[in-house]
Amino acid sequence: MATSGDNVDEGGTREQILAEATRLFAVHGYGGTSLQTIADAVGIRKPSLLYHFKSKAELREAVLDTLMERWQEVVPQVMRSATSGERRFEAALEEVLGFFRADPARAQLLMRELLDRPKEFEARIKRHLGHWIALVMSYIRRGQEEGLIHAGVDPHAYVLHVVAMMVTAIAASPLTNNLLRRHADEQDTDRTGQEDPLDRSLRELVRMARHGLFIHPER
Amino acid sequence: MATSGDNVDEGGTREQILAEATRLFAVHGYGGTSLQTIADAVGIRKPSLLYHFKSKAELREAVLDTLMERWQEVVPQVMRSATSGERRFEAALEEVLGFFRADPARAQLLMRELLDRPKEFEARIKRHLGHWIALVMSYIRRGQEEGLIHAGVDPHAYVLHVVAMMVTAIAASPLTNNLLRRHADEQDTDRTGQEDPLDRSLRELVRMARHGLFIHPER
DNA sequence: ATTCCAGCCTACCAAGCGGTAGGTAAGTGC
DNA sequence: GCACTTACCTACCGCTTGGTAGGCTGGAAT
Numbered sequence: 001m002a003t004s005g006d007n008v009d010e011g012g013t014r015e016q017i018l019a020e021a022t023r024l025f026a027v028h029g030y031g032g033t034s035l036q037t038i039a040d041a042v043g044i045r046k047p048s049l050l051y052h053f054k055s056k057a058e059l060r061e062a063v064l065d066t067l068m069e070r071w072q073e074v075v076p077q078v079m080r081s082a083t084s085g086e087r088r089f090e091a092a093l094e095e096v097l098g099f100f101r102a103d104p105a106r107a108q109l110l111m112r113e114l115l116d117r118p119k120e121f122e123a124r125i126k127r128h129l130g131h132w133i134a135l136v137m138s139y140i141r142r143g144q145e146e147g148l149i150h151a152g153v154d155p156h157a158y159v160l161h162v163v164a165m166m167v168t169a170i171a172a173s174p175l176t177n178n179l180l181r182r183h184a185d186e187q188d189t190d191r192t193g194q195e196d197p198l199d200r201s202l203r204e205l206v207r208m209a210r211h212g213l214f215i216h217p218e219r
Numbered sequence: 220m221a222t223s224g225d226n227v228d229e230g231g232t233r234e235q236i237l238a239e240a241t242r243l244f245a246v247h248g249y250g251g252t253s254l255q256t257i258a259d260a261v262g263i264r265k266p267s268l269l270y271h272f273k274s275k276a277e278l279r280e281a282v283l284d285t286l287m288e289r290w291q292e293v294v295p296q297v298m299r300s301a302t303s304g305e306r307r308f309e310a311a312l313e314e315v316l317g318f319f320r321a322d323p324a325r326a327q328l329l330m331r332e333l334l335d336r337p338k339e340f341e342a343r344i345k346r347h348l349g350h351w352i353a354l355v356m357s358y359i360r361r362g363q364e365e366g367l368i369h370a371g372v373d374p375h376a377y378v379l380h381v382v383a384m385m386v387t388a389i390a391a392s393p394l395t396n397n398l399l400r401r402h403a404d405e406q407d408t409d410r411t412g413q414e415d416p417l418d419r420s421l422r423e424l425v426r427m428a429r430h431g432l433f434i435h436p437e438r
Numbered sequence: 439a440t441t442c443c444a445g446c447c448t449a450c451c452a453a454g455c456g457g458t459a460g461g462t463a464a465g466t467g468c
Numbered sequence: 469g470c471a472c473t474t475a476c477c478t479a480c481c482g483c484t485t486g487g488t489a490g491g492c493t494g495g496a497a498t
Contacts, residue, residue: 013475013476028335029248029250029251029334029335031248031250031251032248032250032335034454034455034456035455035456035457036454036455036456044475044476044477045476045477045478046456046457047457047458047459047476047477047478048475048476048477050456050457050458051474051475051476052475054457055456055457056456056457108334111330111334112334114390114391114394115248115327115330115331115334115390116247116248116251118393118394121394122394122397122398125394125398126398150430152426153423153426154419154422154423154426156398156399157395157399157419157420157422157423157424158423158427160395160398160399160420161384161388161420161423161424161427164384164387164388164391165380165383165384165387168383168384168387169380169383171333171334172333172383174337175333175337175340175341175344176376176379178341179341179344179345179375179379180375180376180379200373200376201376201379201380203373203376204372204373204376204377204380205376205380207371207372207373207431208377208380208427208428208431209427211369211430211431212426212427212430212431232445232446253484253485253486254485254486254487255484255485255486263445263446263447264446264447264448265486265487266446266447266448266487266488266489267445267446267447269486269487269488270444270445270446271445273487274486274487275486275487
C-alpha cells in the first residue's frame with residue numbers, strides 16, 4: 001500500500017473496487033455483475049474483494065452511499081446558484097445536469113435502483129433529495145404568488161418530472177445520440193455545422209422545463 | 220388443450236408463459252428472473268417451458284415482440300386521434316398514455332431493455348416507432364410554420380423527451396404515488412378531496428408537454 | 439390396431455454464483 | 469524477537485442457473 005505501488009497507478013484498492021463496481025453495476029446491473037467480474041476489473045482475486053466488502057450487498061450499499069455523498073457535495077453549489085439573482089432556476093438545473101454529465105453511470109445506476117428496489121430507492125430519495133425538492137417547490141409557489149409562474153403548475157409533480165427527465169435523458173444518451181445524429185440535416189437550425197446530440201437534447205429539455213414553468217419564458 | 224381444460228382457467232399454455240414472463244421480467248428484470256420461477260408461476264416444470272420456447276433468449280424475444288404487436292395495434296387509433304380536429308396533439312398523447320397505463324409492465328420492460336440492451340433497443344425503436352415519431356415531428360414543424368408552435372422547439376428532441384417522460388412516469392408510478400400522496404395537503408389545490416397521484420402526475424406531464432410546445436397553450 | 443406426435447414429465451449435467459476456510463508475506467509496535 | 473494486523477492468495481463448498489436426454493400419456497390420423 002505504498003504511495004507508489006508495485007504496479008502502475010494504484011489509487012487505493014477499496015476506491016478502485018468502488019469505481020469499477022459503480023461502472024459495472026451501471027452497465028450490467030447489480031444482478032448482472034458477478035464479484036468475479038469486478039475482481040478481474042480491479043486486478044485482484046474474488047476473496048480479496050470480499051475482504052474489503054463483507055458481501056455483495058454491502059458493496060452495493062457502499063456504491064450508492066458514495067454516489068449520494070458526491071451528490072451532497074454538489075447540493076450547496078446548486079443552492080448557491082439557486083439564490084443568486086434572477087436565473088436561479090436555470091442555473092440550478094444546469095448544476096444538476098452537470099452532476100450527472102460528469103459521470104453518466106450515476107444516472108444509469110439510479111434508474112436501475114428505481115426499477116430493481118423501488119422501496120429502498122424511495123427511502124433514499126426522501127433522505128437525500130427531500131430537502132432540496134421541498135426548497136424548489138417553495139420557490140415555485142412563491143413564483144406563482146408573484147405571477148411569474150403559471151398558476152396551473154403542480155409544483156411537486158413538476159419537480160419530479162423535471163428531475164426524472166434529466167436522469168432519463170443522461171441515462172438514455174447513448175440511444176438519443178444515435179437517434180438525433182442522423183438528422184444532421186440541411187444546416188437549417190443554427191450556425192454550428194454539427195452539434196453534440198446530448199447538448200441538443202439537454203438544451204431542449206431546459207427549454208421545455210422553462211416553458212412549462214414561466215409565464216414569460218423568453219428573456 | 221381442450222377449450223375448458225382439466226384445471227381452472229387455462230388460456231393456452233404458451234400465452235400463459237408469455238403473460239407471466241412479461242410480468243416477471245418487468246418486476247425483476249430478464250437476468251433476475253429464472254426459468255424455474257416462470258415455470259412455477261405458470262404451474263408447469265421448467266423443461267415444459269423450454270418445450271414452448273427453445274431458450275430463455277427466445278422467450279425474451281417473444282415477450283418483446285408481443286409487446287410491440289400490441290403497440291402496433293394501438294398506433295392506428297393514435298393516428299386517428301391525431302388527425303381529427305384541433306386537439307390532435309393532446310388526444311394522441313392521451314392514447315399513448317392509455318397504452319402504458321393499461322399495463323404498466325410495458326413501461327418497466329422498455330426501461331429495462333433500454334438499460335440492458337441499448338443497441339437492440341435502439342433498433343426496435345427505429346423499427347416500431349420511427350414512422351410515428353417522424354409523423355409527429357412533421358406535425359410540429361407545420362405548427363411552427365403556422366406560428367402556433369414555439370420556433371425554439373427542437374422537434375426531434377422534443378418528441379423523444381415527451382415519450383421518455385411518459386414511459387418513465389408510468390414505470391416510476393409506484394414511487395411517484397407515495398411521494399405525491401403525503402402532500403394531500405390543505406385542500407388548497409382543487410375541489411377533489413383526494414386525487415389519484417398517477418392522474419395528478421400525468422396531468423402535470425401533459426400540461427408541461429403542452430406549454431413546451433404551443434405559443435397559446437390555454438384554450 | 440397401430441402409428442404418430444404434441445405436451446408434459448423426471449433425472450441429470452456443466453458452469454457459474456456468492457461466500458468460507460485457512461494460509462502466507464509484508465509491515466508495525468513493543 | 470515476537471505478537472499482531474493488513475492485504476492478499478488458493479482451494480473449496482453448497483446452491484442455482486440454463487439447457488439436455490429420454491420416458492410417459494392421451495388423442496388424432498392412417
